[in-house]
Amino acid sequence: MQDFLKANYHAHTFRCQHANGTEREYIEAAIDMGIETFGFSDHIPCPFQDGFVSNIRMTMDQAGEYVGCIRKLAEEYKDDIKIYVGFEAEYIPEFYPQQMAMFRSLGCDYMIMGQHFFKSEKDGPYTGTPTNDESRIREYVDIVISGMETGSYLYLAHPDIINYQGMDSVYDWEMTRLCRRMKELQIPLEVNVLGMAEGKQYPADRFWKVAGEVGNDVVLGLDAHCVNNIKDVDNYRKCMELVERHHLHLLDELTIGE
Template sequence: MRKTNYHMHTKRCMHASGSDEEYVLAAIEGGYEEIGFSDHCPWKYDSDFVAHMRMPLSQFDDYYQSIAALRDKYKDQISIKIGLECEYFPKYMKWLEEFKEAKGLDYIIFGNHYYKTDEKRIYFGTECEYDHMLKAYIDEAIQGMETGLYAYLAHPDLFMHGRRKFDELAEKKSVRLCEAAKHLHIPLEYNLNGALYNDVMNVTHYPHPKFWEIAAHVGNDVIIGVDAHEPKAMMNDRYRDEAIAYLTSLDMNIIDKLPEKH
């Protein structure tokens, strides 16, 4: 299996650290063959809302140019793709589609973080404690995947951050999500930043074993995402090795490159 990772942030999102070059150097040091930057999408809002977990749109060109320069500088050592991690915000999807095309992004991944738009400040990660929000999370994840814009679904089991208990509804909704992803040929991401959080906080939020047992049963493709928020995450193989052993024990198909069609 090739060592790849398409989920990395930069300090522009205001909750990650390190320079762009430090991420690349750490990835080379860590033995990665191919990486992709997927910082949080700089949505263009209708309102004067200012998000605090993503770069403003005005910083996008710097993001792109900085990574493009590193891609050229290190081209003999590592392959670098330029992407974004984007939500599914129905009213802004036309903008996203045009933006992706106009800027020549290699790919975008789907991080279903907020309900409808983050202007409403409803974070699925915590709100899925409530049944109606878990249902909304799954509905929007499926609607988002149906757009065909995203290479894969990041941390599909994000809802377990707020849900805590993998109850009957979580099971039912997980089956629905996994079956939809399978039908649409969209891989699900096993998120290593979540694995780190589970370990450090001594909790089982996401990745959640009950979710992955369902995904294995449905037969989803899985891709491992470091979700790096600091360069050194690219040199820590512990969670990656554990994930590979675990997913292999579930007999899952682990993919090591971006899907062709996205």
């Protein structure tokens, strides 16, 4: 068995409209790769008030079927792998109460935070849009900290999604502020394997340098949008090199449901 993740909590399904393959194929790939714990965390639906329909996430109405489908497969494969179901969620205060109510009523296992937008995607830009605006990076750090203070999220996915192109001193100051608060709250930070595979702005070496100095807990996340993402040994290795380069404190597994 080759060296690979023991646990992955970051995977999407076709319901988000930008992932493909079936849940069964994902699970069988995970078993083949020796993964012992696999969590589905598809993009959380948002209760838009004005009939807006997102093309990057499921609707509120689909959430029950999503959770039910994963629960059935979890039971079927329980002798081979531990399966969890949850969501990857932005912390958006206007949606948060309804999303939490849905989360509880469906009995989901966990949420990870992936702050892709500053506000509802209808009005807020993608947080990964390159910017020189200091107020953007500050706003990103503020919203992530407020969200994490709710205690609702297992970890912070791609914390380095923010694509600030201004002064290094500003970047280091704000990312140090983020990393220190995440450490106090005992929130692990995710090195995103898909970002490595796709040459995105994350994982960003300048961010992980800060996290290494602060001493954050770190996890790897496949962010699987297709079966091949679950077999991506090359980019797993590149992420492990990053972990070693910055002396990051890597956790193999997280505790869910306590």
